[in-house]
Amino acid sequence: MPFLGTALNTAGLLFLTHAVYSTHEHTATFAHTPLPLDITIELLVSILILSAGIVVSSPQLKPIQWAKWAGKIQRGGRHSEGKWTREGEEVLSEGDPYAFLGLDGGIGGKGEGRRGFWDVRGKRKEYAHWAKTGGKQ
Amino acid sequence: MAFTATMSEERELAIHPIVQTSVQHNTQVVSNIRNLTASLFGVAAGTLGLESYPGFIFYLVGTLIVSGLIFAFRTEGKPSEYFHRPFGDLWGGDVFSGLSSFVLTWTLFYGLVRA
Numbered sequence: 590m591p592f593l594g595t596a597l598n599t600a601g602l603l604f605l606t607h608a609v610y611s612t613h614e615h616t617a618t619f620a621h622t623p624l625p626l627d628i629t630i631e632l633l634v635s636i637l638i639l640s641a642g643i644v645v646s647s648p649q650l651k652p653i654q655w656a657k658w659a660g661k662i663q664r665g666g667r668h669s670e671g672k673w674t675r676e677g678e679e680v681l682s683e684g685d686p687y688a689f690l691g692l693d694g695g696i697g698g699k700g701e702g703r704r705g706f707w708d709v710r711g712k713r714k715e716y717a718h719w720a721k722t723g724g725k726q
Numbered sequence: 727m728a729f730t731a732t733m734s735e736e737r738e739l740a741i742h743p744i745v746q747t748s749v750q751h752n753t754q755v756v757s758n759i760r761n762l763t764a765s766l767f768g769v770a771a772g773t774l775g776l777e778s779y780p781g782f783i784f785y786l787v788g789t790l791i792v793s794g795l796i797f798a799f800r801t802e803g804k805p806s807e808y809f810h811r812p813f814g815d816l817w818g819g820d821v822f823s824g825l826s827s828f829v830l831t832w833t834l835f836y837g838l839v840r841a
Binding site: 605608609612613616624629632633636637639640641643644645647648649650651652653654655657658 | 742743744745747748749751752755758759762763766767769770773774775788791792795796799800801807808809810835838839840
């Protein structure tokens with residue numbers, strides 16, 4: 590199925606680009622005249638192809654009824670990628686959303702989820718040393 | 727009346743429990759599709775030079791078609807297996823959240839191509 594989705598998307602994008610460009614050329618040459626029928630048809634067809642491609646290349650839906658969902662897992666195993674809780678539910682979030690803060694956060698990280706306090710006395714001592722040596726390292 | 731309705735729904739849920747992560751996943755997939763296609767319809771509406779109500783009608787027809795595509799390709803004609811309330815979550819889900827991106831690309835392409 591991924592091949593079909595990609596093919597539909599590519600074809601749709603090509604047609605859409607062509608249709609929009611043709612419209613631009615048409616309005617630049619003959620302003621205030623209605624759009625030719627072939628451009629309109631091409632535009633609508635490209636939109637249809639593209640939305641079909643988007644739907645086809647979207648991930649599969651999952652059954653919401655417990656019985657069917659459990660049956661699917663029984664039959665196919667937990668084949669889908671991603672993380673799972675011990676109870677068998679899929680973890681949808683992508684880990685710690687604040688990882689970019691560099692706090693080595695929370696549940697999966699090694700730290701305790703927050704940065705230690707800034708060592709004020711150490712920094713002051715460092716500064717005093719730096720000032721005493723006349724600004725050289 | 728409403729009381730009995732909620733009671734029966736609760737009993738129904740107790741008999742056939744629902745997997746919350748699957749519901750979340752399905753809603754996410756639908757809203758993703760809606761967002762992508764909404765801006766696409768905006769491109770089409772702007773290029774066609776639609777104005778005022780015809781543009782919004784175009785959007786509504788487009789979302790209806792996309793819902794039909796989801797119904798056909800993703801749910802295989804059985805939306806109640808994938809959505810708790812098929813009418814609200816599949817046919818009407820996220821229709822108005824895509825409206826803003828539709829208007830955005832609609833006005834952009836109208837200005838680029840037609841004006």
